[in-house]
Amino acid sequence: MTDVDTDAGAPPRPARVALFTSCMGDLAAGGPARATVEVLEAMGVTVELPRGQTCCGQPALNSGHPAEAGALLDRWLRIFAPYDAVVTPAGSCAAYLHHHLGRLREPTPEQRALIQRTYEFSQFVVAYGAGLRLRLPGSVTYHDSCHMARTLGERRAPRELLSRIAELEVREMAGCDTCCGFGGTFAAKFPDVSVAMADTKLGTVAASGADWLVSADPGCLLHLSGRARKAGPPVRTRHLAEIVRDALVPAEVPAGTGAATEVPA
Amino acid sequence: MTEQHSSALAGRERIRPDRPEWAAGDIPPHRRPLPLITRDALTVPTARPTHDRLAALDEQRHVGTWSPEVARLRERGAAIRRETLPDLEKCLRQLTGNVERNGGVVHRAATPADARAVIERIARENGVRLAVKSKSMATEEIHLNSHLTAHGIEVVETDLGEYIVQLADERPSHIVAPALHKSRQDVADLFGQLAGDEVSGDPDELAAFARTRLRADFKAAGMGISGVNFAAADTGTLAIVTNEGNADMVTSQPRIHVAVMTVEKVIPRFADLGVLIPLLCDAATKQRVSVYQTLVNGPRQEGETDGPEQLHLVILDNGRTKALGTPQEEVLACIRCGNCQIACPVYRTVGGGHPYSAVYGGPIGAVLSPLLGEPGKDSDLPFLSSLCGACYDACPVKIPIPDLLVNLRAEHERARPDARTARAGWRAWSLAWRTGTGFRATLAAARLAGRLLPERLLARLPGPGRGWAGGRALPPLREAGAFRRWFHGRDRRQG
Ligand code: SF4
Numbered sequence: 001m002t003d004v005d006t007d008a009g010a011p012p013r014p015a016r017v018a019l020f021t022s023c024m025g026d027l028a029a030g031g032p033a034r035a036t037v038e039v040l041e042a043m044g045v046t047v048e049l050p051r052g053q054t055c056c057g058q059p060a061l062n063s064g065h066p067a068e069a070g071a072l073l074d075r076w077l078r079i080f081a082p083y084d085a086v087v088t089p090a091g092s093c094a095a096y097l098h099h100h101l102g103r104l105r106e107p108t109p110e111q112r113a114l115i116q117r118t119y120e121f122s123q124f125v126v127a128y129g130a131g132l133r134l135r136l137p138g139s140v141t142y143h144d145s146c147h148m149a150r151t152l153g154e155r156r157a158p159r160e161l162l163s164r165i166a167e168l169e170v171r172e173m174a175g176c177d178t179c180c181g182f183g184g185t186f187a188a189k190f191p192d193v194s195v196a197m198a199d200t201k202l203g204t205v206a207a208s209g210a211d212w213l214v215s216a217d218p219g220c221l222l223h224l225s226g227r228a229r230k231a232g233p234p235v236r237t238r239h240l241a242e243i244v245r246d247a248l249v250p251a252e253v254p255a256g257t258g259a260a261t262e263v264p265a
Numbered sequence: 266m267t268e269q270h271s272s273a274l275a276g277r278e279r280i281r282p283d284r285p286e287w288a289a290g291d292i293p294p295h296r297r298p299l300p301l302i303t304r305d306a307l308t309v310p311t312a313r314p315t316h317d318r319l320a321a322l323d324e325q326r327h328v329g330t331w332s333p334e335v336a337r338l339r340e341r342g343a344a345i346r347r348e349t350l351p352d353l354e355k356c357l358r359q360l361t362g363n364v365e366r367n368g369g370v371v372h373r374a375a376t377p378a379d380a381r382a383v384i385e386r387i388a389r390e391n392g393v394r395l396a397v398k399s400k401s402m403a404t405e406e407i408h409l410n411s412h413l414t415a416h417g418i419e420v421v422e423t424d425l426g427e428y429i430v431q432l433a434d435e436r437p438s439h440i441v442a443p444a445l446h447k448s449r450q451d452v453a454d455l456f457g458q459l460a461g462d463e464v465s466g467d468p469d470e471l472a473a474f475a476r477t478r479l480r481a482d483f484k485a486a487g488m489g490i491s492g493v494n495f496a497a498a499d500t501g502t503l504a505i506v507t508n509e510g511n512a513d514m515v516t517s518q519p520r521i522h523v524a525v526m527t528v529e530k531v532i533p534r535f536a537d538l539g540v541l542i543p544l545l546c547d548a549a550t551k552q553r554v555s556v557y558q559t560l561v562n563g564p565r566q567e568g569e570t571d572g573p574e575q576l577h578l579v580i581l582d583n584g585r586t587k588a589l590g591t592p593q594e595e596v597l598a599c600i601r602c603g604n605c606q607i608a609c610p611v612y613r614t615v616g617g618g619h620p621y622s623a624v625y626g627g628p629i630g631a632v633l634s635p636l637l638g639e640p641g642k643d644s645d646l647p648f649l650s651s652l653c654g655a656c657y658d659a660c661p662v663k664i665p666i667p668d669l670l671v672n673l674r675a676e677h678e679r680a681r682p683d684a685r686t687a688r689a690g691w692r693a694w695s696l697a698w699r700t701g702t703g704f705r706a707t708l709a710a711a712r713l714a715g716r717l718l719p720e721r722l723l724a725r726l727p728g729p730g731r732g733w734a735g736g737r738a739l740p741p742l743r744e745a746g747a748f749r750r751w752f753h754g755r756d757r758r759q760g
Contacts (some may be wrong), residue, residue, distance in 0.1 A: 021749075023698070023704075025635065025748060026708055026745065026746060027705075027707075027708065027711055027740070027742070027745050027749060028711075028740035028741060028742060028744065028751060029740070030386045030744055030746075030747040030751070033748040033750075034748055037752065049752050049753075051701060052700075052701040053701075054698040054699070054701070054704040055698050055704070057695075060695060061692070062652060062674070063669060063673035063674065063691065064669060064671075064675045064676075064677055064678035064679075065675070065678060065688065065691040065695075066671075066675050068691045068692060068694070068695035069695075071699055072695060072698060072699065075699055077585065078270030104691055121300055123746060135622075136487070146651070146652070146653035146654055146655070147652075147654070150653070150654035150655070150657070150658060151654055151667075174324065175320065175323075175324065178320070178610050178613075178655075179610045179651045179653035181610070181614075181651060182323065182651065183650070183651025183652055183653065184434070184652070185648075186648070186650065186651045186652070186735060187732070188731075188732035188733050189300060189648055189730040189732065190299075190300050190611075190648075190649060191300075191733065191735045191736060192300070192303065192304040192307055192735070193303050193304075193307065193611060193614055193649075194651070194736075194737070195617060195735070195736035195737065196307050196614050197610055197611070197614050197651070198737070200316070200320075200610075200614070209434075223321050225738075226733070226737030226738040226739065226740065227736060227737045227738075229737075229738040230736060230737050230738045231736065254718065255419055
């Protein structure tokens, strides 16, 4: 076949898109959440932020409290039900929702469908953001967060997105999908082991020689940047959404979103 | 029967034990909390080199990915290993009948004490003073060596790795490669102390050193003790895979062969070995098949020239059948390949299995150990994991280890002595975060704390922050809620 309109085969873009900030995004990782909004808006998406959202419950489940986790999951399902798509900058939360819905609850078909239209940031941008023009000189190395790579099975979308950024070099590091040691409550229960694992990861990042360590999980990034700031090596971290936002070619940025202003790290 | 002494162990008194308490052959009954043990483990000199060796092995073997051919075996193997679970007892009865028909004697042992007593009795009744052993995690589980030794029966490990840890008075740190936490030089030093002489670190020479010393013991031993990799219910065949051939010796040279298996080792059919042995070998050592496969079909029969006079099969339960019918039963599909251990970044970082302070370390240990022995023992092990999921990808029989870890964490929380307080904290959290106001209050409190308190002080407050702050800068709490303010403020600005 010839002369096929490249957009013709693409699925129609969801109309109502909600951002699931994640509790981590609200508490300590606002930068990635803001960058997600800015990128989605550059795609022409109107992002809604459901006010009542809190947390998906993952910390409770992984700490051995499924009842408490389930209560928060129920709330999550109610709050996000009205939307055509949910996008989150937290790969781990997306994975949790996909994997544990059926383990914590006996979901209705509607609830299953809601999870099916819940996307990790890069999945959504790769699916619907073909028109974005991206350029950013420099180099990055991508850390696969465990839940995103293994539970959600998503290793391709973030790399595809990075590869679409002109002038950006992507350097794969050794053991790119080896756990960084964050592990949620593990980081606090076994701090020494967790930190030793961070050191291993930071060592391979430094050896890659990349300018930035990029990941799609605020948890890993807080852990790794916290360790780097405390004890080195001087690795600079960036959430994938922030890299993509920084790479937006200016004409693509709708006026008034303030994408040029510095976002707190 | 004349008094026999092991020649392989001669000189053992010259060895200067040099290992942490938690690596000992017999685990101290009142162990310290895991966070403290694992912290210490990071400072053991062998920890870092062990990590680096294992991480290199993990990369080199592409642990967690499967060739199309092995991927097909994996699907079949996973199904075969679950086939027995709905009626394990039936399979065990069939196995028992066939082993007996082949001339063997079957002993069922509910507890480690039962198993020890049976084996000790067999040894005593036959005047055994020296036993040679091939690799068996089941006998580790029942602490057989120290028991038999205490009753005047010497036991010699004949698997090279097991021999090394036996000399060092340690437990296996990996279920397939027991001495993987030791470098060649460590082994050369150990053998040197045993021999009272220099021993070279050349791997061939180290193996030759052990083989020479073990040879006399194979001849002199009155009893051979082996593990079992798979026991075929339909034929009563016991299958053992090794790369050193020592199981062939252990099961054929001495007059008596005692095979020790745990209940889940039974498989439905002899033909299943065609799937399970290659699958096990791929996962354990990336071999298409091991160098030796030992198939035991009973003691020496009329007219045969070799083989033991007696074959005993000890089948140990030790709490396993209690897991049947629960979500945890999938643990019993395990084929003990040790791949999840190699894949596990926590296991690698702490330098192998010893700091887990259980017979089985690493991911499989964290899901299996809590089911064994007294209730509550090792119930905290499932927390020693970052839930990264590498173990699941590495498992040849697709045991959902991360999910099982999460289940066991919940069980631990339910059963801990201060369960009510622990739960109350999480319940208060969940109640607060079930309302938008409660969540916003948390954000406001975090922001206030971040603004008013210096990081030094924040790091000392009780709670998770303290664990975090030891080695990491705290997240910028004063920015809590900043994203929402930006988002909604922008709406207002834009009218
Ligand atoms: S749990 Fe799976 S990977 Fe781990 S030892 Fe058992 S079979 Fe091997």
